[in-house]
Amino acid sequence: MKNKIMKQNLLVLLSIIILSTMLMGCQPKAALQPVRYGGQLYPEEFLLSGDPEIWSKYGITVEHTLFSSGTENNQALISGAVDINIGSDSKTVSLFSAIPDDAVIIAVSQRGDRYSTMIKKGAAYKSWYDLKGKKIGIRLGTGAEQVVRRYLQNVGDLKWEDFEWINLKIEDMTAALADGSIEAFTAWEPTPAMAEAQGVGEVMMSYGDVALTPVFIQTTKKYASEHHDELVAFLAAHYEKLEMIQNDPQKAAEIAAKAASASGTEVSPDVFETIFKRVDFSLEIDQSTLDSLNDTAQFLLDLGEIKALPKYTVDASFLKEAKKLYESK
Numbered sequence: 001m002k003n004k005i006m007k008q009n010l011l012v013l014l015s016i017i018i019l020s021t022m023l024m025g026c027q028p029k030a031a032l033q034p035v036r037y038g039g040q041l042y043p044e045e046f047l048l049s050g051d052p053e054i055w056s057k058y059g060i061t062v063e064h065t066l067f068s069s070g071t072e073n074n075q076a077l078i079s080g081a082v083d084i085n086i087g088s089d090s091k092t093v094s095l096f097s098a099i100p101d102d103a104v105i106i107a108v109s110q111r112g113d114r115y116s117t118m119i120k121k122g123a124a125y126k127s128w129y130d131l132k133g134k135k136i137g138i139r140l141g142t143g144a145e146q147v148v149r150r151y152l153q154n155v156g157d158l159k160w161e162d163f164e165w166i167n168l169k170i171e172d173m174t175a176a177l178a179d180g181s182i183e184a185f186t187a188w189e190p191t192p193a194m195a196e197a198q199g200v201g202e203v204m205m206s207y208g209d210v211a212l213t214p215v216f217i218q219t220t221k222k223y224a225s226e227h228h229d230e231l232v233a234f235l236a237a238h239y240e241k242l243e244m245i246q247n248d249p250q251k252a253a254e255i256a257a258k259a260a261s262a263s264g265t266e267v268s269p270d271v272f273e274t275i276f277k278r279v280d281f282s283l284e285i286d287q288s289t290l291d292s293l294n295d296t297a298q299f300l301l302d303l304g305e306i307k308a309l310p311k312y313t314v315d316a317s318f319l320k321e322a323k324k325l326y327e328s329k
Contacts, residue, residue: 038082050259118201137185235322
């Protein structure tokens with residue numbers, strides 16, 4: 001009798017443990033905390049800004065701020081005003097030079113033919129050799145200057161001093177090309193595509209084979225250690241963005257153009273569609289992007305713009321999980 005009671009009590013205890021375990025498994029997952037994202041005026045950023053459902057599909061709310069410069073964007077991450085930011089290769093070098101022990105790269109946003117040299121539509125110029133002695137528009141101190149300097153360094157028999165450089169604001173370049181103030185300009189997207197769409201300019205050359213100039217997505221080690229699920233959901237949404245760019249660039253362009261217009265920047269959908277087809281928006285952190293980042297750092301060191309080559313921390317684990325989450329939807 002005593003053994004029978006003990007068996008019954010044991011069965012009851014086991015039942016309670018099993019039921020408790022099942023109930024614990026049924027508990028809803030804690031809601032994801034809002035993410036503060038420091039973006040920039042890039043085409044894919046306008047797409048994200050214009051389609052918040054990309055975020056909500058993964059249960060995340062994003063406070064998406066579009067900064068006008070990478071310097072401001074970096075400062076926002078350093079000061080804690082944002083949790084995640086985006087930065088070109090040169091700005092990534094600056095970030096890791098400033099906070100080498102805190103920053104971490106978690107994905108890539110774009111790479112490839114981000115910069116182009118534009119000549120007037122119908123002009124006879126075929127290469128930089130034809131432009132020797134000519135007035136060339138450029139924004140000094142930017143990635144545009146870097147890619148041109150690196151190209152000239154590579155060819156070897158052209159020098160920076162062979163050209164007359166006109167330091168122009170990016171928004172003034174197309175008009176200057178149209179009125180003949182300059183013979184060419186080098187700029188990053190969307191300005192080249194806008195010059196094309198307006199019938200003013202055409203591409204003389206792009207620089208994906210000179211320097212990939214990747215744009216990286218970055219956070220801090222502290223945030224990464226405390227917000228694993230938020231980062232995975234955030235990057236899964238970026239895979240959603242990438243799918244639209246690759247499979248339906250027209251739709252992506254329409255959303256981006258509408259968002260740009262709402263922010264006071266008028267860019268036609270055709271311009272965004274051209275960019276979405278020209279530039280590589282893959283997210284993976286591969287060796288080519290890291291090599292390009294190191295090349296940029298060495299170039300900046302040679303120019304005296306940084307004092308030492310920074311060391312980078314890269315964590316691709318969030319992106320790997322994000323891809324699985326994206327594929328499961």
